[in-house]
Amino acid sequence: LGLFSSAKISPLSGKFSEGENDLLVEVIERMPGLTELGGGYATENGLRGYSGIAYRNFGGWNRVISARAAINRPLSNFKFLEKEFSLGFSEPYLGGIPFAARLNASHVKEGSLPFDEKVWKAKFSLDKGFWNFLHLDFQYAYEFRHIFRALDPGDIRRDIAASAGPTLQFDFRDDSFNPKSGSYHEISTLFYLPEIGSDDKVHLVKNLLTTSWYLSPAAWLTVGISGRAGYARSFSDKH
Secondary structure (H helix, E strand, C coil), X not given: CCCEEEEEEEECCCCCCCCCCCEEEEEEECCXXXXXXXXXXXXXXXXXXXXXXXXXXXXXXXXXXXXXXXXXXXXXXXXXXXXEXXXXXXXXXXXXXXXXXXXXXXXXXXXXXXXXXXXXXXXXXXXXXXXXXXXXXXXXXXXXXXXXXXXXHHHCEEEEEEEEEEEEEXXXXXXXXXXXXXXXXXXXXXXXXXXXXXXXXXXXXXEEXXXXXXXXXXXXXXXXXXXXXXXXXXXXXXX
């Protein structure tokens, strides 16, 4: 569950015996609150600061709420403060269905060489783990994107993109955080359709495959190989 810092299981009689045993389970709940605060500097992006908070056991039911903010101040060609804000909530017991529900909302304003953009996005997803190696996620996302101050005036536009689709994750690594052997694969398909909220010109399907392999030819060396491939097809005759 990720709720406890330690868990101890012991027989009430003092030792395990053949057959049925009465057990004592002792757990210590970890601190549910998290905070982060930091900053940095990069020659390309300038000065950056970020902060976030999260509470991982809201209401005592393993619900998670979180908020995060980041601000970037470019030192060259400064036009505006670049920023990113996000809010998140997860509900592991939505209506008793065997899926965890997650809701995220975010806003990003950033600049780049060809154009600047502002994005507002909301995403709802249901995810479920099967066995120890398979994870299924199904999401619906609604996104408003505003491209402004473009080098090519034809790039300036406002689009609404609504997407839905599944993601499959296959995890055969020996360790999720520090793998030394095994592999990880992710396959996703997203449908952008006017029928679910997209603009007429945002009508397409997008597929993405990610694969990673790990091997350790020596005790002190781990080699990781990763690759990505994608395919997208538009069904719109509008540009």
